[in-house]
Amino acid sequence: MSREIPSSAEAEALRSRGVHHESSELEGAEIAIKDLPALPEPHRCEQLSESMLGITVVSLLIALFVGLTQGVAVGAPPYGAEWLALVCIYLEAAVAIGALCGLLCGDPGVVRRSPETCYPVPPEVLARLQRGESLIGLSNITDQQLGRTYCVRCLVWRPDGGSMGSRFPGSSMCHHCATCQRCVTDFDHHCGVFGRCIAGSGWRGNMKYFKCIISMAGCAMLTCIAPLIVRIIREPTTPHSSSRTVG
Ligand SMILES: [Zn+2]
Numbered sequence: 001m002s003r004e005i006p007s008s009a010e011a012e013a014l015r016s017r018g019v020h021h022e023s024s025e026l027e028g029a030e031i032a033i034k035d036l037p038a039l040p041e042p043h044r045c046e047q048l049s050e051s052m053l054g055i056t057v058v059s060l061l062i063a064l065f066v067g068l069t070q071g072v073a074v075g076a077p078p079y080g081a082e083w084l085a086l087v088c089i090y091l092e093a094a095v096a097i098g099a100l101c102g103l104l105c106g107d108p109g110v111v112r113r114s115p116e117t118c119y120p121v122p123p124e125v126l127a128r129l130q131r132g133e134s135l136i137g138l139s140n141i142t143d144q145q146l147g148r149t150y151c152v153r154c155l156v157w158r159p160d161g162g163s164m165g166s167r168f169p170g171s172s173m174c175h176h177c178a179t180c181q182r183c184v185t186d187f188d189h190h191c192g193v194f195g196r197c198i199a200g201s202g203w204r205g206n207m208k209y210f211k212c213i214i215s216m217a218g219c220a221m222l223t224c225i226a227p228l229i230v231r232i233i234r235e236p237t238t239p240h241s242s243s244r245t246v247g
């Protein structure tokens with residue numbers, strides 16, 4: 001849970017009562033997190049239509065591959081290659097459905113507002129907020145020394161490993177997605193098929209789910225083809241033309 005940052009008046013009152021906060025908290029105490037402007041609204045219609053496309057594509061591929069494998073397995077001897085393929089294709093379908101749920105419902109790595117990400121508020125942003133002015137027209141602010149950038153839409157500091165002179169060259173790249181309207185760490189791309197930012201590395205983010213879905217499509221294709229090849233090898237086609245007799 002994020003800690004609440006005291007306002008300047010509250011901070012002064014706390015000081016006078018002898019209650020001390022960390023300097024990093026007091027630096028940005030001019031505006032509390034709850035008083036920051038609301039986060040921009042994601043393009044929900046676009047996200048929804050893209051998600052529906054992704055669900056449809058995965059469902060159709062599952063139906064196609066399961067149907068084909070089922071068709072090959074009909075009439076095949078039990079416990080043969082066809083039956084093994086059938087077990088595999090259902091497992092692959094289950095894994096793909098699980099990965100799809102993870103991709104659609106999981107967090108890609110959104111940078112949340114917290115005392116660590118919100119403070120200190122850059123002076124130019126703070127001045128506009130205190131005057132009640134819009135932040136439209138402001139560009140993201142780069143802190144070369146600490147290798148981070150301040151997103152003027154999410155109002156958060158985010159690591160920027162790619163910035164010149166970054167002190168954290170190995171840190172993740174962040175990007176503000178125009179569709180999801182959030183800053184995401186380890187951003188790869190916004191997927192127009194699944195309607196989600198694809199981001200993360202290793203166990204972080206949702207890249208693992210994305211790769212899993214792609215892998216399952218490849219595995220399912222092989223699972224479909226393998227029993228067909230086995231059947232062709234086992235039962236070579238009868239040359240009908242050679243059986244005809246010449247009168
Ligand atoms: Zn942002």
Ligand SMILES: [Zn+2]
Nearest residue numbers: 177180190197
């Ligand atoms: Zn996105």
